Amino acid sequence: MAHADRAERRRAANGERASIFQRLANLLRREDNTAAILESIEEVVEESERESAALSAQERIMLANLLRFGELRIGDVMVPRADIVAVEESSTLRELAAKFREAQHSRLPVYRETLDDPQGVVHIKDVLALLEERPDGSLGWPDVPISRIRRDLLFVPASMRARDLLFKMQTTHIHLALVIDEYGGTDGLVSIEDLIEQIVGEIDDEHDVEEAPRVRTAPDGSFDTPARIDLDDLKQQTGIDLSPSSEDEEVDTLGGLITSLIGRLPQRGEIVSHPSGYEFEILEADPRRIKRVRVRKASAQKPVAGKTA
Numbered sequence: 001m002a003h004a005d006r007a008e009r010r011r012a013a014n015g016e017r018a019s020i021f022q023r024l025a026n027l028l029r030r031e032d033n034t035a036a037i038l039e040s041i042e043e044v045v046e047e048s049e050r051e052s053a054a055l056s057a058q059e060r061i062m063l064a065n066l067l068r069f070g071e072l073r074i075g076d077v078m079v080p081r082a083d084i085v086a087v088e089e090s091s092t093l094r095e096l097a098a099k100f101r102e103a104q105h106s107r108l109p110v111y112r113e114t115l116d117d118p119q120g121v122v123h124i125k126d127v128l129a130l131l132e133e134r135p136d137g138s139l140g141w142p143d144v145p146i147s148r149i150r151r152d153l154l155f156v157p158a159s160m161r162a163r164d165l166l167f168k169m170q171t172t173h174i175h176l177a178l179v180i181d182e183y184g185g186t187d188g189l190v191s192i193e194d195l196i197e198q199i200v201g202e203i204d205d206e207h208d209v210e211e212a213p214r215v216r217t218a219p220d221g222s223f224d225t226p227a228r229i230d231l232d233d234l235k236q237q238t239g240i241d242l243s244p245s246s247e248d249e250e251v252d253t254l255g256g257l258i259t260s261l262i263g264r265l266p267q268r269g270e271i272v273s274h275p276s277g278y279e280f281e282i283l284e285a286d287p288r289r290i291k292r293v294r295v296r297k298a299s300a301q302k303p304v305a306g307k308t309a
Contacts, residue, residue: 001101002226003278011212012080023207026210033150037106042275046233048223053195061201061263061264061265062199062200062201064264065198065199065200065201065288066199066264068198068201069198069221070161070163070286071161072161072162072163072198073158073159073160073161074156074157074158074159074161074162074165074177074179074188074190074278075158075159075179075188076162077162077190077195077198078158078179078187078188078189078190078194079188079189079190079191079194080187080188081115081186081187081188081189084109084186084188084189085099085102085103085105085108085110086108086109086110086111086115087099087108087110087111087118087122088110088111088113088144089110089111089112089145089147089150090146092141092143093127093130093141093144093146094141096108096122096127096146097127097141100124100127105124106123106124106125107121107122107123107124107175107176107189107191108121108122109176109178109189110119110122110146110150111152112184115185115186116185116186118152118153118155118178118185119147119153120151120153121151121152121153121174121176122146122149122150122151122152123149123151126149126151127149130142130144130149134249140222140224148248149232151174151299152174152219153174153176153177153178154168154169154172154174154176154177155177155178155180156168156178156179156180156190156212157180157188158178158179158181158188162198165177165190165195166192166196168193169192175191175192176189176190176191176192177189177190177191177241198288201288201289202288202289203216214237214268215229215234215238217238218294219298220296221296222292222294222295222296223238223240223294223295223296224283224292224293224295225254225260225292225293225294225295226291226292226293227253227254227255227285227289227291227292227293228244228254228255228291229253230252230253231243231252231253231254231257234254238295240278240295241276242254242257242274242276242278244257244260245266254280254291254293254295255290255293257274257282258272258282258293259290261273261274264280265285265288265289265290266285266290267282267285268282268283268284268285269281269282270282274298277297277298278295278296278297279295279296279297279298279299280293280294281293281294281296
């Protein structure tokens with residue numbers, strides 16, 4: 001009976017969460033002005049807080065990101081021109097395949113001579129579809145121009161609202177956009193993943209897997225570490241055990257632990273206390289995630305969680 005009650009409470013909590021996020025999604029689709037949308041979203045969040053406290057720290061951060069998302073412009077989220085990986089239209093399929101392997105992206109913009117003359121986008125699955133078997137059993141690329149498999153590309157200004165581009169990508173099924181400046185030149189690039197990450201946080205795939213982050217020990221005995229370090233790896237490298245005491249707490253990384261302690265993303269320079277007697281100084285962070293943290297024993301005058309250094 002107790003197990004059935006817990007299952008029922010879990011279903012009810014999940015239903016409340018789904019209802020909240022569905023209402024927020026509906027609000028974001030409205031054509032009202034941004035201020036009215038933000039006010040409506042805040043009302044939904046406040047109402048949900050009164051009705052249920054079932055939201056986790058990560059879900060609260062997502063709600064905060066939703067509030068912020070309505071104000072974002074493309075210029076706030078785009079990949080700058082210098083970091084764009086693209087392919088020249090005259091490249092062979094072999095060269096294109098090598099570029100995909102190097103960039104580890106599924107889509108690449110296509111340009112003619114310079115990035116200021118974009119021609120479209122090419123998808124890796126269209127390239128692989130052309131791979132053919134030769135009479136000797138080996139695989140090779142036919143003599144096919146990139147223009148044959150080129151797809152359409154969206155062109156947007158940096159001043160466009162991020163939510164408007166997200167909805168445009170949904171309706172057109174074009175998930176890559178070039179950001180064009182006032183002179184018609186290429187200023188940056190935005191993918192649908194870049195937009196979604198503004199709400200749900202960093203999205204890693206199998207190509208983003210890296211070696212375990214390394215902790216650096218400072219002369220004063222403190223530790224500087226990437227926030228994405230796994231708590232088990234942190235313990236192995238420093239001997240500091242910060243594992244959550246509650247079995248229900250789903251926190252794996254140091255950054256996740258810090259956000260769960262204060263219920264939001266901290267800013268650079270903030271100091272957050274941990275019940276174990278350690279404190280975390282945020283060395284580097286942006287609006288989407290914590291990047292680097294200094295871990296040290298709390299000083300005699302214990303700082304308040306969320307204090308700015």
